[in-house]
Amino acid sequence: MQHRIFIVAVSLIMLMMVGCGGSERTVQMHDTESKTWSKSEKFKYENSDTLHRRKILITVRYDGEYVDKEVPMTILTVSPDSMVLEEQFTLRIPQLADMRPDEHTFIYRNNVLLKRKGTYHFRLTPEHPAKGIAAVGIIVDEL
Numbered sequence: 001m002q003h004r005i006f007i008v009a010v011s012l013i014m015l016m017m018v019g020c021g022g023s024e025r026t027v028q029m030h031d032t033e034s035k036t037w038s039k040s041e042k043f044k045y046e047n048s049d050t051l052h053r054r055k056i057l058i059t060v061r062y063d064g065e066y067v068d069k070e071v072p073m074t075i076l077t078v079s080p081d082s083m084v085l086e087e088q089f090t091l092r093i094p095q096l097a098d099m100r101p102d103e104h105t106f107i108y109r110n111n112v113l114l115k116r117k118g119t120y121h122f123r124l125t126p127e128h129p130a131k132g133i134a135a136v137g138i139i140v141d142e143l
Contacts, residue, residue, distance in 0.1 A: 066132025080118025
């Protein structure tokens with residue numbers, strides 16, 4: 001009887017370890033100068049896993065001074081083997097009725113496989129200054 005209890009207990013512990021592990025999330029945020037996002041923000045992501053798919057998100061924190069409806073930007077990505085991808089992306093930030101400080105996250109890439117181990121570099125550059133954006137960041141999340 002004790003042997004069965006031991007096996008059940010070990011099985012439950014192993015099941016809990018499998019269920020809790022594996023999910024990786026990296027979040028990086030940079031504060032902007034004077035609550036206006038006007039300069040490029042650079043981020044690094046160290047990839048050690050080339051098997052799991054990920055989603056890459058852009059996050060912004062904004063306050064009552066934000067009045068734009070969207071923020072066009074350029075995203076530059078450099079992979080560990082120096083491959084470069086530069087593309088336009090637009091953040092369509094919702095207007096809040098009472099304009100309390102808020103944070104919003106946008107899907108940039110979903111179901112992405114980072115095929116190289118090493119450091120991925122991201123550079124986010126707004127097309128024009130965006131007043132009221134206090135911080136901008138990038139999230140790399142395992143699916």
